Amino acid sequence: MMPTGILLVDKSGGMTSHDVVSRARKALGTRKIGHAGTLDPMATGLLVLGVDAATRLLTFIVGLDKTYEATIRLGMSTDTDDAEGEETARAPESAVARITASQTDAGIAMLTGEISQVPSTVSAIKVNGRRAYDLARAGEEVVLKSRNVTVARFEVVREHRVAGFIDLDVIVDCSSGTYIRALARDLGTYLGVGGHLTALRRTRIGPFEVADATGTDNLGDAALVAPAEVAAEVLGRIDVTEDEARDLRHGKKLKGAASRLVRTPTAAVDPAGVLVGVIEKRGDDVKSAMNMPKEMPA
Known part of the structure; x- marks a missing residue:
């Protein structure tokens, strides 16, 4: 009988979520596999897959809250709000050097709690039936509406200054639909120096932890969690x-x-x-x- 259940995967960087699904289909010998929420190619961490009949459970998982570990670079903006995009603006080193911890804390406080967030233009949100990132890559103008999200925790665990930038290692607990890239962008905008994401790792989806996940090279040996x-x-x-x-x-x-x-x-x-x-x-x-x-x- 075809194995049925939920597969927790620790996605490697450089892979799309669809790449992981394709690899799982080959490893488990079934095409009936779906996922509960994508991760950008740059991102690593927890991806929840449903196998066979357990795909029916994904609709109850996709909306769960999540935890991310990320690095925000202040001092430069990109057209994708992350390190994979093209640089669009860079602040003078003197402006970045003047930023204090209290100013950063004030910006983070503004982005914590129930907030209104405009997603990044390269998000997977559909606009008239097409993904926003497809429109952006085709050179078409993308205007996305703001949405209400909840950021329960936005905590700086380390700050380091390098080559005219400030890098913040942060942990974010948030509702489904929150874009961490947008938090980086908006924090940089608040501080007047621009900002983008240089690293992102999802460590939790609801009760599921990345510590219990299987790497993308070992999917055939993974144990499924029973429905x-x-x-x-x-x-x-x-x-x-x-x-x-x-x-x-x-x-x-x-x-x-x-x-x-x-x-x-x-x-x-x-x-x-x-x-x-x-x-x-x-x-x-x-x-x-x-x-x-x-x-x-x-």
Whole structure:
């Protein structure tokens, strides 16, 4: 039987997320693999893949909050807001030298909490059906709307000054949809010297940590996380009887069962430890929002 579950991958630099998916398809012998949120080629770190029927769980993972480790260079702007782009402006060394830690802290404070952020023009956001980065690379003007995001933590762990620049090593905890490149750009703008990202590593997505991930060269030996374990981690779980599992799989409601759910949606797990699906409240009842194949192993 085709292996089914979630694969945690520590992506190497220089690869696209699609490159990782392609490599996983070859290693596991299936084309039914998707991912829960891309990483830029420059970035490294955690990429969550769904294998076979577990791709149905990705929709519940993609919106989870995330943690990044990054390096921001103050003193230069690029057209992509990161080190892969072309330099567009450079501040005088004297202007960079005058920046104090308190000024940097003030800029970071402004970019912490619930903020309105304009994504980078080379983001994967679609504009009239086309990716923003495709439009930008074609030389077309890209105007993206601001979006509300939450930056729970924006912490400087190290500052070092090199060759007329200030490099800040930072840790960011943020909501899904936050662009760390945009934080670098906006901090540089606030300080009046420009800024861009020189390194980015994603270390966490919701409850999943990069420390538990497999490198891109060893995907064929990776152990998949069982769908029931994943769903329980992300959504919480309730245990159902064999009769209830059968009814849920057949699209029937569990009458009067809403009081058993601490949260909604949540994962329903049968007596064998197999994920039945994701269920939600419907008034006083419970009904499946998404079902998993019955024959899937635990």
